[in-house]
Amino acid sequence: MxxxxxxxxxxxxxxxxxxxxxxxxxxxxxxxxxxxxxxxxxxxxxxxxxxxxxxxxxxxxxxxxxxxxxxxxxxxxxxxxxxxxxxxxxxxxxxxxxxxxxxxxxxxxxxxxxxxxxxxxxxxxxxxxxxxxxxxxxxxxxxxxxxxxxxxxxxxxxxxxxxxxxxxxxxxxxxxxxxxxxxxxSKDKAGFIVNSLLIPYILAAVRMLDSGFASAEDIDNGMMLGCAHPLGPLQLADLIGLDTIKAIAEAMYEEFKEPLYSAPPFLLRMVEAGLLGRKSGRGFYEYTR
Ligand code: NAI
Missing domain, CATH: 3.40.50.720 (NAD(P)-binding Rossmann-like Domain)
Incomplete structure (x- = not known):
């Protein structure tokens, strides 16, 4: 039929x-x-x-x-x-x-x-x-x-x-x-295919920035120019919304209890401050709407 x-x-x-x-x-x-x-x-x-x-x-x-x-x-x-x-x-x-x-x-x-x-x-x-x-x-x-x-x-x-x-x-x-x-x-596991791969990558970029390893621009340029990604991980986080990234990370952490899914304190502080990315006008970068 x-x-x-x-x-x-x-x-x-x-x-x-x-x-x-x-x-x-x-x-x-x-x-x-x-x-x-x-x-x-x-x-x-x-x-x-x-x-x-x-x-x-x-x-x-x-x-x-x-x-x-x-x-x-x-x-x-x-x-x-x-x-x-x-x-x-x-x-x-x-x-x-x-x-x-x-x-x-x-x-x-x-x-x-x-x-x-x-x-x-x-x-x-x-x-x-x-x-x-x-x-x-x-x-x-x-x-x-x-x-x-x-x-x-x-x-x-x-x-x-x-x-x-x-x-x-x-x-x-x-x-x-x-x-x-x-x-x-995808199988019904928290994060499904794409976010299971993407979220640990974005969280790693946030930890890298927070530790002073490199600037936001250099982290993003590294992945755009070195790996042909259309956006760097911090630009992508701003596009998705940092509150949404936090919520996805928490759902994945609850399911798997893997440290690589746990939201870094720096991300939590940004969400608490209302710095949610493009939708609030400021995240890792500033935006004029
Ligand atoms: P958003 O914060 O832009 O929009 C959520 C909307 O839901 C708001 O307009 C809000 O007023 C409304 N809302 C909140 N509680 C409600 C309720 N009880 N009943 C009806 N409406 C309610 O969030 P966004 O980014 O659109 O995310 C929505 C969903 O899509 C989430 O589950 C998110 O994980 C998922 N998603 C997000 C992606 C992204 O790039 N932001 C990509 C793919 C999926």
């Missing part, structure tokens, strides 16, 4: 990642509902999507009419009950296990379609922990996008021990056929 395509998508959280997922789905012609808990956060999320579409028009990737049509496909709401008819929902809220469990518990009671896919964009939290907050763990899996979502090709698919094969097939076809992504499949 052919896999049914997804027409109605829900996205919970419209921050850095949620706004990108909303934009991509809308550009691909899907009917999208975007949820944020407050009106001001919802307005900020809408602004993010709008600005990104405007940039795509400026760089001639989209016409003005296509950008307007994409935005017109999105309903921005603070009412989670409007997710009842969604065929696939992607949760992209803060990287906190308790918050995600709460959202999935609510979503489970709201979504009425019995075979709707409930996905998390978590970077590191084991999917099983999130799936068991619902009465339908066979329909829950990880669909992990990368930032910026409309640009980066990769999606990690993370089925848990309980995910049904049909759910994984539907999510794969959604990512590949409908969104044009390339999929890699």
């Amino acid at each position: 052919a896999t049914r395509t997804i027409g109605k998508v829900g996205v919970i959280g419209c921050g850095l990642m949620g706004s990108g997922i909303v934009e991509l789905c809308a550009r691909r012609g899907l009917d999208v509902i975007s949820f944020e808990p407050t009106q001001s956060a919802s307005d900020t999320g809408r602004g993010r999507v709008q600005r990104s579409l405007d940039r795509a028009v400026k760089s001639e990737k989209l016409t003005r009419a296509e950008a307007d049509a994409a935005l017109g496909r999105v309903l921005f709401t603070t009412d989670l009950d409007s997710f009842a008819d969604r065929e696939l929902t992607v949760e992209a809220i803060v990287e906190q296990e308790a918050a995600k469990i709460e959202v999935f518990g609510r979503l489970d009671k709201i979504v009425t379609s019995p075979d709707a896919v409930l996905a998390s964009n978590t970077s590191s939290i084991p999917i099983m922990k999130i799936a068991m907050a619902t009465a339908r763990p066979e329909y829950v899996l990880g669909i992990h996008f990368f930032n910026p979502v409309p640009v980066l090709k990769l999606v990690e698919l993370v089925p848990s021990l309980m995910t049904a094969a049909e759910t994984e097939d539907r999510a794969r076809s959604f990512a590949v056929d409908q969104l044009g992504k390339t999929v890699v499949r």
Whole structure:
């Protein structure tokens, strides 16, 4: 039997990642509902999507009419009950296990379609922990996008021990056929494939900077010019968000108890100071917004 395509998508959280997922789905012609808990956060999320579409028009990737049509496909709401008819929902809220469990518990009671896919964009939290907050763990899996979502090709698919094969097939076809992504499949272990490799590398760069081994610019230039990386590790940390890096490191440390995953005190101090990277205007570097 052919896999049914997804027409109605829900996205919970419209921050850095949620706004990108909303934009991509809308550009691909899907009917999208975007949820944020407050009106001001919802307005900020809408602004993010709008600005990104405007940039795509400026760089001639989209016409003005296509950008307007994409935005017109999105309903921005603070009412989670409007997710009842969604065929696939992607949760992209803060990287906190308790918050995600709460959202999935609510979503489970709201979504009425019995075979709707409930996905998390978590970077590191084991999917099983999130799936068991619902009465339908066979329909829950990880669909992990990368930032910026409309640009980066990769999606990690993370089925848990309980995910049904049909759910994984539907999510794969959604990512590949409908969104044009390339999929890699990971076991349900904290950090999945990419962050299991990336996070220890970024944390090592933070320790290197903190110990006075080298300057931020030299660490980043070393990896860009010496290893052909498009961004250095500290620039990448600023792009991801230092609060998110900390949360991913903590989830991985909790799972494996490996010192190389433990967040260095310098990173903790920066997060406590609100120096979160690009999103706050300052991290390892300063940004004008
Ligand atoms: P962010 O901090 O930019 O956005 C999170 C959004 O969720 C905010 O707009 C916030 O208002 C909203 N939110 C918080 N609690 C909520 C709740 N209970 N219900 C609904 N909305 C809520 O974070 P970002 O970077 O977009 O990360 C979101 C998720 O995506 C995390 O799980 C993160 O690990 C994952 N991720 C992040 C990547 C990155 O490069 N930053 C890359 C891939 C995945």
